[in-house]
Amino acid sequence: MSRLLAGWDGLDPALRWLLRINLIALTTATTLLAAAYFMGFRHTAVEIDLAVMAVSIVVMLVTPPLCRRWGAPAAITGLTGSALLFAVGGTWATPNLSPLTALLTMVPLLVGFPYLSQRWIGALMVVAVIGSAGVAALGEYRRVGNVEDVWWVNALVIACSLPTGVVIVVHLVRDAYVRLRAQADELAGSRTRIVEVADAARRSLERDLHDGAQQHLLAMSVTIERARKELQAGRADGAGALLEQLAADNRDVLLELRELARGIYPPLLTERGLVAAVQSTARRSAVPVTLDVAQVERHSQQVEAAAYFCILEAMTNAVKHSGADELLVVLRGRPHLSFTVSDSGRGFDPESVTRGGLVGMAARIEAVGGRLHLHTAPGQGTRLVGEFPPLDAPG
Known part of the structure; x- marks a missing residue:
């Protein structure tokens, strides 16, 4: 299984954890409903719910390879497809599930907020609004046609499926709270780090200027003074040699300052x-x-x-x-x-x-x-x- 889900490894750890929780909860609900079915609780609604859950799991399992290329958007798109499939199919088979399935249409939006752009978030908002309204309407439409269903069908499906939705929502709320606390702690720590890094950068720049360009400029001042004295003494050859050395030193200083500027921010x-x-x-x-x-x-x-x-x-x-x-x-x-x-x-x-x-x-x-x-x-x-x-x- 870990090899099958390896495509999720490149995602943010919190997102990867939520996807795994969703897959585990969905698989558990499917297993419980399948066990009840094979124990004799056979009904068309149970069969439809089983098929919908199985296909939802398959949709989730398709996303890991896609995440290697497209990252979080691929994962949340798969989660959206899985949630909508489960919501529509589950509501059609068991109308009493409509409160849960309407809630599940909002899960991709809650998961995607930290990882997607505003355009993606806007699209998921539309999915949540239209999906939840559509599922609620479908539930009322199907409820009229299913008033004669035996009571245990709805009870069985709800007992197997409701914990899945509750677990997912609880983990979403918990993740949001943990993330908020971690960001608050990180913000407090980052203030100190920013000051430390800025001070260190200033000290480094001062040290580079002092040990490099400043020393070269002092040496050039000495060379200029020597050249002046050579000219005053009438020794043009000596002054010329010193001026050549001064030109070379000037090129070195310019090169050093250019390298220093490149280190500050390269053009x-x-x-x-x-x-x-x-x-x-x-x-x-x-x-x-x-x-x-x-x-x-x-x-x-x-x-x-x-x-x-x-x-x-x-x-x-x-x-x-x-x-x-x-x-x-x-x-x-x-x-x-x-x-x-x-x-x-x-x-x-x-x-x-x-x-x-x-x-x-x-x-x-x-x-x-x-x-x-x-x-x-x-x-x-x-x-x-x-x-x-x-x-x-x-x-």
Whole structure:
């Protein structure tokens, strides 16, 4: 079963968990109703409900392969189809289920809010309104024709199906509450991290200017003074040599300032996007970099900046500390933007190092709705993975 549902592995953990809960609840209800049927509780309504539940399960099982390409929209589309099928079929067979089935038409909307764009949410709102009204009307229409049904049919179907809907709704409410608390805690922590990251960035910029361009400019001041003295003494050859040295030093300073500006925000990132900026960085790396890119589109400036600077810092850390002789950078655009920076170097124990850089990278990614994962251990290399929301999902 885990292999069959492997396509859900790339989804947000909370969404994956809700999909599994829905599938388990639906399968349990189907199993209970099937057991009752084979024990002798045979009726057309029970048969219809069994068929509808079985097809709903099949619809859910079709979504994992689609999620590998389209992510959350594919999963929630499958959930919508399954819920509508169960709602219409269950109401037709057992009109007394209409309160439950009307509620189930709203489940995809509740599940999809954190993961879909406004256009998707609008469509699911229409489905919820029309679906619930239609199911309620169908229930009343069928109830008139089924007044002579034996009582145990409705009782049996409701007893098997109602807990399924209740379990799903309870888990939705619980997930919303847990998510809200987690976001509140994360917001409180992110305020501190943002201040820390900003202070660290300012200190780093000050250190780079002091150790680099400032020292070169001081040296150039000394060279200018020496050249002036050579000219005053009438030694034109000596002054000329010093001026040549001054010109070379000036080119070095300009190059260093250009590199520093590129580190603050590279123009290439704005003009041509993430892939071009990473390719340029990889070409300048002191360690050979293998770049693997597939289906990467343009994203917002904030997302591209977060991805670029995390990749840049991961590469810099690997060059400085890993001892690896090659780096692998993987960029993927489907089902959502993600990157992986890995090396086969010496690795490290995450608990025994200062996590300032990791905190900064995590803060950058979390600020645009993404997540950062670190996989490393002494002697096993390092792999840093960043994942961002889908292109059309809310940030």
